[in-house]
Amino acid sequence: MGEFLSLHDAVARNLHPGDTVAFEGFTHLIPHAAAHEAIRQGIGDLTLIRMTPDIVYDQMIGMGLARRVVFSYAGNPGVGLLRRMRDAIENAYPRSIETVEHSHSAMAQAYEAGASGLPCAIFRGYKGAELPKVNPDIKSVICPFTGEELAAIPAHRPDVTFIHAQRATQKGDVLIEGIIGVQKEAALAAKRVVVTVEEVVPSFAGLHPNLCILPHWTIDAIAVVPGGAHPSYAHGYYARDNAAYLEWDKISSDRDTFAAWMEENVLSAGPEAFATRVESLR
Amino acid sequence: MTDFTPTEMMTIAAARALGNDDVCFVGIGAPSAACNVARLTHAPDITLIYESGTIGTAPDVLPLSIGDGELCETALCTVAVPEMFRYWLMGGRISIGFLGAAQLDRFGNINTTVIGDYAHPKVRLPGGGGAPEIATSCGEIFITLKQAQRSMVDKIDFFTSFGHGDGGDHRQRLGITTKGPTLLITDLAIWRPHPQTKEFTVTSLHRGVTRQMVQDNCGWPVRYADDLDETPAPTDLELGTLRDLHARTDAAHRGARHA
Numbered sequence: 444m445g446e447f448l449s450l451h452d453a454v455a456r457n458l459h460p461g462d463t464v465a466f467e468g469f470t471h472l473i474p475h476a477a478a479h480e481a482i483r484q485g486i487g488d489l490t491l492i493r494m495t496p497d498i499v500y501d502q503m504i505g506m507g508l509a510r511r512v513v514f515s516y517a518g519n520p521g522v523g524l525l526r527r528m529r530d531a532i533e534n535a536y537p538r539s540i541e542t543v544e545h546s547h548s549a550m551a552q553a554y555e556a557g558a559s560g561l562p563c564a565i566f567r568g569y570k571g572a573e574l575p576k577v578n579p580d581i582k583s584v585i586c587p588f589t590g591e592e593l594a595a596i597p598a599h600r601p602d603v604t605f606i607h608a609q610r611a612t613q614k615g616d617v618l619i620e621g622i623i624g625v626q627k628e629a630a631l632a633a634k635r636v637v638v639t640v641e642e643v644v645p646s647f648a649g650l651h652p653n654l655c656i657l658p659h660w661t662i663d664a665i666a667v668v669p670g671g672a673h674p675s676y677a678h679g680y681y682a683r684d685n686a687a688y689l690e691w692d693k694i695s696s697d698r699d700t701f702a703a704w705m706e707e708n709v710l711s712a713g714p715e716a717f718a719t720r721v722e723s724l725r
Numbered sequence: 726m727t728d729f730t731p732t733e734m735m736t737i738a739a740a741r742a743l744g745n746d747d748v749c750f751v752g753i754g755a756p757s758a759a760c761n762v763a764r765l766t767h768a769p770d771i772t773l774i775y776e777s778g779t780i781g782t783a784p785d786v787l788p789l790s791i792g793d794g795e796l797c798e799t800a801l802c803t804v805a806v807p808e809m810f811r812y813w814l815m816g817g818r819i820s821i822g823f824l825g826a827a828q829l830d831r832f833g834n835i836n837t838t839v840i841g842d843y844a845h846p847k848v849r850l851p852g853g854g855g856a857p858e859i860a861t862s863c864g865e866i867f868i869t870l871k872q873a874q875r876s877m878v879d880k881i882d883f884f885t886s887f888g889h890g891d892g893g894d895h896r897q898r899l900g901i902t903t904k905g906p907t908l909l910i911t912d913l914a915i916w917r918p919h920p921q922t923k924e925f926t927v928t929s930l931h932r933g934v935t936r937q938m939v940q941d942n943c944g945w946p947v948r949y950a951d952d953l954d955e956t957p958a959p960t961d962l963e964l965g966t967l968r969d970l971h972a973r974t975d976a977a978h979r980g981a982r983h984a
Contacts, residue, residue: 525851551810
């Protein structure tokens with residue numbers, strides 16, 4: 444029920460080895476601090492769900508925490524490839540990973556189906572595309588009214604979803620603004636929800652009535668981590684660190700450079716480091 | 726007339742294909758530059774949509790990713806990603822989808838998934854993102870890419886998104902009701918599908934480009950329209966707009982804060 448915890452405890456209590464987990468945020472509000480905490484705690488054998496694995500999963504995969512990755516775009520957005528994820532797929536380094544690949548439309552609708560309590564998402568998709576041949580989770584159904592063949596994929600039902608948001612009230616209600624992505628759907632599809640936030644405010648009274656809000660009773664744990672989305676961004680708080688995304692291409696291109704970077708910036712660091720990282724981006 | 730690069734010609738030729746009334750689903754890279762040059766020159770009211778859910782964006786700098794804050798701050802509105810794909814894309818509200826490609830074949834089929842075998846790829850590329858449904862749900866598809874033997878190939882390694890399949894009426898046979906690829910703009914030429922076969926045919930060569938150059942950078946035997954044109958060179962306004970946009974973008978992405 445929106446319990447405020449340290450990031451360490453929020454992760455330790457809610458993420459377990461072997462879990463199916465989504466760290467969501469569509470380019471915006473990516474929960475990097477929470478992912479780093481999972482890496483520090485070495486919680487592995489995970490099935491990672493995310494539309495764009497992005498740097499956040501490149502790091503988790505590179506540290507060997509992933510067994511299976513469910514995704515729709517394995518790129519470093521605007522930069523190029525995800526080199527740790529590629530190394531895992533192409534060379535099984537540091538371990539082999541199973542990939543379950545979808546389109547963005549399919550992934551978004553699988554979260555929506557999960558949030559709706561439905562067993563599958565049904566949509567017009569994948570026509571002529573080859574993914575259905577390599578992903579047995581992509582099937583089809585016939586519309587009982589028109590006879591149209593439609594794509595069907597299983598709903599996403601993560602054991603736990605992590606998101607980062609701008610604000611929580613003291614009661615634990617959470618507000619997301621800007622590019623809201625699939626976070627609401629990913630949270631409501633999950634059995635447990637952990638949210639990191641930029642700050643806590645007394646209440647949301649007086650704000651616009653149509654904001655994207657997750658009530659405190661939909662959330663299990665909240666940790667206050669200013670800067671916790673870096674190098675992605677928090678609309679109204681700090682900008683995307685595009686330079687860091689460009690740099691990641693070099694860091695991730697070499698196994699040893701990657702390992703040294705993770706040691707210095709993740710394993711030997713704590714959540715408080717994030718506030719410093721976004722200072723120049725505010 | 727200022728001199729221009731082939732890539733600049735490609736982007737400007739692509740921009741010219743977009744109209745003021747178009748609703749355009751924009752991919753990152755060359756499509757994004759072209760769409761914004763169109764908006765900043767002859768099509769000020771064009772609606773640009775990025776798959777992050779931003780509708781009617783007017784960015785001052787090109788986004789590095791499809792979800793940069795700039796897109797949301799300058800958008801008419803921002804919707805959730807499931808809504809973007811359901812109501813706006815699948816609902817048939819988007820007139821043009823603008824895609825790039827790692828590999829493209831003569832029928833406009835696109836691969837951005839793998840080079841080599843899917844299970845044991847030689848190169849694992851990012852994958853489709855929104856493209857599989859953009860390719861079939863938008864009214865029509867424009868494609869832009871730099872020509873090379875390795876990008877314009879006889880057979881693509883993986884069908885990430887469907888163009889005209891084997892050509893002819895293949896789309897209709899799969900029950901796809903949209904037009905699919907209607908325009909290909911490269912750094913050397915403008916191509917359009919043949920009305921019956923749907924094979925991409927060169928309709929216009931950019932200034933200074935020869936047929937030999939087009940063939941040397943294409944993996945299938947190139948066909949030409951009977952009335953082959955020369956693409957008009959970029960105007961000072963077009964070139965200035967594109968270069969200013971890139972200069973602002975480079976400054977912003979290197980970490981300099983812009984107002």
